[in-house]
């Protein structure tokens with residue numbers, strides 16, 4: 001997916017009220033052609049509502065939804081170039097697999113033979129080649145979702161909408177399907193819009209993600225940017241884990257902010273979300289894997305602070321350490337890879353903590 005791809009879906013100040021309830025509060029965003037785009041957020045944030053405005057299952061209260069440069073205002077759901085796969089297995093258990101998939105062609109004028117060929121192609125696409133004659137009720141959950149996917153894709157819509165299609169599957173099958181969906185999306189080049197509340201799923205699958213809270217997009221970025229440079233504490237906490245320490249701004253020097261961080265001392269930080277005009281009280285966030293405990297022989301580049309290990313959680317390949325930095329009430333959590341031959345440290349051990357330049361992010 002190229003970043004200069006043309007817009008496929010555009011939301012312009014989209015508002016949606018359910019009675020008095022303001023479910024979408026001015027959505028502005030563009031989804032590009034061929035993009036794997038995710039709407040991510042906690043339950044009730046409006047992501048399903050927004051997805052349904054693309055399909056035309058939901059009327060908007062004001063604003064504009066465009067698909068492929070056309071205003072969808074007067075275009076009913078069945079005339080839109082979209083198709084949807086739902087969370088529940090919306091297939092007919094009393095029909096065969098092929099009959100289920102052919103349901104996607106019910107209004108298509110093609111001959112029976114042509115349709116049969118399309119059904120075969122669609123089944124092959126989702127890894128169900130040769131399953132056509134099977135009874136749908138005899139399929140596993142993952143297979144049913146593939147049938148639903150084949151049915152949605154059979155007419156090659158411009159946009160495929162996916163409403164938590166994998167949330168009912170168990171972890172292994174879900175991970176397998178995630179990989180297959182990405183592959184399929186790349187092969188077909190169709191724009192996919194996925195609704196999910198699972199941040200890991202969104203990070204793994206998406207070209208870009210819109211993080212939503214309370215009917216608004218809090219941040220729209222690619223996965224790496226969202227993870228590395230969250231624009232608010234809320235986004236930072238929703239995606240992955242983040243530690244926060246209280247801090248105070250001292251001066252501005254060459255575009256950097258001299259900041260005194262509890263337990264870490266004086267640091268020069270990029271302004272990010274704050275400016276020096278701020279009242280001075282800020283917080284500094286960092287991901288658990290961006291700090292490390294120094295072992296005896298190692299030295300750091302001056303970015304180093306002392307503390308005591310308060311808790312150790314061993315995960316085989318990783319160990320989580322909760323560390324109380326000297327002079328700080330709360331503990332911070334570090335995650336460290338277990339390098340072969342290196343001992344896991346014990347609770348009570350005094351430790352030196354080091355971090356990389358760029359690990360610390362300033363927040364209001």
Ligand SMILES: Nc1ncnc2c1ncn2[C@@H]1O[C@H](COP(=O)(O)OP(=O)(O)OP(=O)(O)O)[C@@H](O)[C@H]1O
Nearest residue numbers: 018021023041042043044045046047048049050197
């Ligand atoms: N038909 C409706 N009538 C009234 N309120 C609705 C309706 N549909 C959704 N809502 C409300 O709008 C808000 C957003 O709902 P939506 O289903 O879009 O959230 P969501 O982010 O997809 O959450 P979930 O993951 O739980 O489905 C919720 O507070 C919900 O209760």
